[in-house]
Amino acid sequence: MPLMSSSNGALRSQEWFGRNDKLGFLHRSWLRAEGFPTSVFQGKPVIGICNSWSELTSCNAHLRQVAEAVKRGVWSAGGFPLEFPTISLGEPFMRPSTMMFRNLMAMDVEESIRANPMDGVVLLCGCDKTTPAQLMGAASADLPSIFVTGGPMLKGMWGNKEIGSGTDVWHYWDELRAGRITEEDWCEIECSMSRSAGHCMVMGTASTMTSLAEALGMTLTGCANIPAADSRRYEIAHRSGERIVEMVREDLRPSAILTREALENAVRVDMAIGGSTNAIIHLKALAGRLGIDFPLERFDEISRETAVVANIRPSGTHLMEDMYYAGGIPVVMRDLLDQLHGEAMTVTGSSVRENVSSAQCHNREVIRTRDRALQSEGGTIVLKGNLCPKGAVLKTSAASNDLLQHTGRALVFEDHEDFMRRIDMPELDVDANSVLVLKNGGPIGAPGMPEYGNLSIPAKLLKQGVKDMVRISDARMSGTSYGTVVLHVAPESAVGGPLSLVETGDLIRLDTAGRKLDLLIDDAEFQRRTNTWKPREEYYDRGFGKLYLDAVLQADEGCDFSFLRGTGRAARKLPLAF
Numbered sequence: 001m002p003l004m005s006s007s008n009g010a011l012r013s014q015e016w017f018g019r020n021d022k023l024g025f026l027h028r029s030w031l032r033a034e035g036f037p038t039s040v041f042q043g044k045p046v047i048g049i050c051n052s053w054s055e056l057t058s059c060n061a062h063l064r065q066v067a068e069a070v071k072r073g074v075w076s077a078g079g080f081p082l083e084f085p086t087i088s089l090g091e092p093f094m095r096p097s098t099m100m101f102r103n104l105m106a107m108d109v110e111e112s113i114r115a116n117p118m119d120g121v122v123l124l125c126g127c128d129k130t131t132p133a134q135l136m137g138a139a140s141a142d143l144p145s146i147f148v149t150g151g152p153m154l155k156g157m158w159g160n161k162e163i164g165s166g167t168d169v170w171h172y173w174d175e176l177r178a179g180r181i182t183e184e185d186w187c188e189i190e191c192s193m194s195r196s197a198g199h200c201m202v203m204g205t206a207s208t209m210t211s212l213a214e215a216l217g218m219t220l221t222g223c224a225n226i227p228a229a230d231s232r233r234y235e236i237a238h239r240s241g242e243r244i245v246e247m248v249r250e251d252l253r254p255s256a257i258l259t260r261e262a263l264e265n266a267v268r269v270d271m272a273i274g275g276s277t278n279a280i281i282h283l284k285a286l287a288g289r290l291g292i293d294f295p296l297e298r299f300d301e302i303s304r305e306t307a308v309v310a311n312i313r314p315s316g317t318h319l320m321e322d323m324y325y326a327g328g329i330p331v332v333m334r335d336l337l338d339q340l341h342g343e344a345m346t347v348t349g350s351s352v353r354e355n356v357s358s359a360q361c362h363n364r365e366v367i368r369t370r371d372r373a374l375q376s377e378g379g380t381i382v383l384k385g386n387l388c389p390k391g392a393v394l395k396t397s398a399a400s401n402d403l404l405q406h407t408g409r410a411l412v413f414e415d416h417e418d419f420m421r422r423i424d425m426p427e428l429d430v431d432a433n434s435v436l437v438l439k440n441g442g443p444i445g446a447p448g449m450p451e452y453g454n455l456s457i458p459a460k461l462l463k464q465g466v467k468d469m470v471r472i473s474d475a476r477m478s479g480t481s482y483g484t485v486v487l488h489v490a491p492e493s494a495v496g497g498p499l500s501l502v503e504t505g506d507l508i509r510l511d512t513a514g515r516k517l518d519l520l521i522d523d524a525e526f527q528r529r530t531n532t533w534k535p536r537e538e539y540y541d542r543g544f545g546k547l548y549l550d551a552v553l554q555a556d557e558g559c560d561f562s563f564l565r566g567t568g569r570a571a572r573k574l575p576l577a578f
Ligand code: FES
Pocket: 059, 090, 091, 092, 126, 127, 128, 165, 199, 200, 204, 206
């Protein structure tokens, strides 16, 4: 039985507000407390505005203004908007990692939609995990849904130098440690980076996931890349408010949009824009919600066929403001049409092909043609081998070419604390060929799979001019980061994956051409270490932490909770009560 009652032509919200009984009285009466007149109860589609605004999520701190623009659109199209909050996930602040709470937010979004009297929903997101959490929640609730992303910040400026969020933090932190900039410079950069509302303005996880929300067909065309401070952000919010009212009337739901073809389109666009490695985890989780089998190998196949064309940091040189002025995601998708499922349906009510075929590029230095691509293939690749039997990923577009085929001696850190304590010790036994290995950075081991993976280069090597090394972990890395960094090793070390067996001095071979990552020890030694491995004590024995540890899946399955996958029986109509 569908969740929404409009299968028989009636609005779902009328089950609450259209009744001539005690319940109808109660539902209308309590909403009148907010000053709404009788006219709003008379057959208007009720549109929830799911807002991840929070002053603790600075990237989303302008979303209440965006919500006002959405409301204007809903009212003008004959709907009735009601804004509601969910948990918000602020990337810079939350401990141990926002990733630990993505599924909690997705559950909050799903259940808030399901439990309340709404016919459709507009979802407002921006900072890294807020977009995938809302996509997962909206997919599971399956009411008509449209996304309005918050948009990237204006570009940072330090003097006449452009400063990219995250990417230039890592760059200038290394410059400071190497003594090439001063403390005063470092303070000025801090003041120069975040100039406006909005999410990080490199092709980090936020820019990637908002771009993929558009590629999936869940935003109006051209929404994702409009800067947060641009008035067109509010115009598209207004138009999204108008459009969701039509979508309710058309009964156009995520299940008609979030298909296998839409997922393939999103992966294709992810590779073309040099998107964040985190996108692979989030798209895997979304596929799991939809009951779509989408193996990691498929990401790699698409990667091999797709050129990296977005010249945006950390893979390239420009910033998201430039991406928007160049034409944004519609241009990327128009250029890719021969490799996309152009017939895929979108929230506009039209296909991808209809939406993007007239898009125009205004700067071919920023959005390259395929014959001038940054890389002919492989924004992110998937590795397998005896060190990662269930997979690992590497963002080759942000890696060093001379390290893509590399064998080196492992220098092992047992956890992030161990790494932070020892990495800058002058006596550290390390050279430029070493492979830095971090254990216990995964979904269970850290916990929450924080963005530890872009391990800092040891200070003594920085001073020698070393800028990159091969680094391997079961953690994630910020989408704003760069370097030859192998991530998401699965199974993770905390559950006894082979990463847990590596010892300092072992040789590790990275072979990106062959998509291989191997620990070069013989089988007998491998078995001896396996037999003596012991798990660490778990971090939590109660509360959400315990639920998380008991239910979280490994990185190769998207780190969703096992009990949230698939469509299940949750769409069953539930009784009303007051
Ligand atoms: Fe929010 Fe980067 S910290 S998007």
